Amino acid sequence: MKFAWTDLRSVPDELRPGIVDAAVHARLEGVLDDRLDVLRTLPPTVAKVLLPRPDAPLPAEAAEAADIVLTPIATAAELDKLTLQSEDERARTGAFVEVVDDATLKVACAAARTLSNTLVKFRDPTKIPLEIVIAAADRSPGRLICEAGDLEEAGIIVDVLEKGSDGLLLAPRDANDVFGLTRLLQQDSPDLALSTLTVQSIEHNGLGDRVCVDTCSHFGQDEGILVGSYAHGFILCVSETHPLPYMPTRPFRVNAGALHSYVLGADNRTNYLSELQAGSTVLGVTTEGRTRRIVVGRVKLESRPMLTIRALSQSGVEVSLAVQDDWHVRVLGPGAAVLNVTELKPGDQLLGHIADDKRHVGWPVGEFCIEK
Structure with a gap:
């Protein structure tokens, strides 16, 4: 201590x-x-x-x-x-x-x-x-x-x-x-409770802007960042640590999702992916719920075809995430399973985090708010 x-x-x-x-x-x-x-x-x-x-x-x-x-x-x-x-x-x-x-x-x-x-x-x-x-x-x-x-x-x-x-x-x-x-x-990050999410649907949306988060640290193979379209629910997106057939691994990068998405940071604070920049911090999270602060080196925003993952927690909370519509974009499931987003189907299980609080400028607040 x-x-x-x-x-x-x-x-x-x-x-x-x-x-x-x-x-x-x-x-x-x-x-x-x-x-x-x-x-x-x-x-x-x-x-x-x-x-x-x-x-x-x-x-x-x-x-x-x-x-x-x-x-x-x-x-x-x-x-x-x-x-x-x-x-x-x-x-x-x-x-x-x-x-x-x-x-x-x-x-x-x-x-x-x-x-x-x-x-x-x-x-x-x-x-x-x-x-x-x-x-x-x-x-x-x-x-x-x-x-x-x-x-x-x-x-x-x-x-x-x-x-x-x-x-x-x-x-x-x-x-x-x-x-x-x-x-x-107080910079040590506490463990985070992760939830098992069940995929409900996959929707192909067409062109949108997605953000890659390049960090100043190597991610572990069971580690990523929590991203979601709603402030009350996030999906664990894995880094490009795992091999891909047509490109080298980039263990510092997470292809995180659409620019409007929330990313969970330290102190229970969220940011929009579009707000991140060099010097920002995000919360690295393992499949066991261990966390650490990770410094962002840069972000890349580019137009790509997008798809939306909709999933449901065991308690009935709906979670949504819009990501690039490509096979090499991956999320994590129970047991640190690495799942390609284009191969997801209803019934598949993902790892995520359910937050009870609503958000105002990234901070949790106890107010009435509906996201859909």
């Missing part, structure tokens, strides 16, 4: 109360400062993290006033000394390492492997040193915290090596940055 600390060291005095209130309300794990008098004012619901100034001696009362004490170190000898000192209170001690060269990078790696808490700051903008520290600390019992300059960098840090650091440290400009940090920590 990822966590975050708010850094008060550079926050102006007049902004500090609002930022602390936001951190408490957002349930961030801790607040970091270099002043014990500030930490003493914090409520017991947040961890008080002390990072003394390098030129200041550690106050004698630090262990009583702070929940975690970080010691700035830069050498292996300093790490050895800190390790010996922390034998009795490992959970409450840790190190701060500023990585500026290969030597301090090695110290950061060693600290992350041996200490309970290791805060790292990187001088250079490249994330290669962070990748090295994350790899070095993999499966170690301690926690690695990375200092971020802003929310944009924090968003990059959480994805480094597909796992990121355990924690983030950010000096917020205002309370909005605190809540933005909270949203970053």
Whole structure:
């Protein structure tokens, strides 16, 4: 479970109360400062993290006033000394390492492997040193915290090596940055309940505009995106991961459907396929209901013959999807079966998702609405 600390060291005095209130309300794990008098004012619901100034001696009362004490170190000898000192209170001690060269990078790696808490700051903008520290600390019992300059960098840090650091440290400009940090920590997508749908009819419609969604990720063979003509029901469209006789596989692409269709994204938000663009996100969904956020690299809208699939859920909800009328367009069925849309017939079973909410500009709302 990822966590975050708010850094008060550079926050102006007049902004500090609002930022602390936001951190408490957002349930961030801790607040970091270099002043014990500030930490003493914090409520017991947040961890008080002390990072003394390098030129200041550690106050004698630090262990009583702070929940975690970080010691700035830069050498292996300093790490050895800190390790010996922390034998009795490992959970409450840790190190701060500023990585500026290969030597301090090695110290950061060693600290992350041996200490309970290791805060790292990187001088250079490249994330290669962070990748090295994350790899070095993999499966170690301690926690690695990375200092971020802003929310944009924090968003990059959480994805480094597909796992990121355990924690983030950010000096917020205002309370909005605190809540933005909270949203970053909530990026893991929950599993989604999929439904079995029974095909009712296939209708050949003639020319229309369809959208291919090209993403920045490889899809799995049992993975696709959920698309539908109605906001209350979606069909799981598979990527071009599976071989085709006349063209190479494109495991980053989903031939998703007509431009008016809804595509399900993160946070139970939908977009029209026509709204997607480079940098948008969609929800990748497996046949087991596991989900992940996927970044869109581009979309292709072209005129093609279309067909409409109409299907019914076990609870009687009608689902509709308009897709390109071609054999190589596929959807997924139970057991990860890959089904060519032009070969579907009444009685065939598909996988999809039934949503109870109606939609307004993509957000779920509890209002009266009929789609047909």
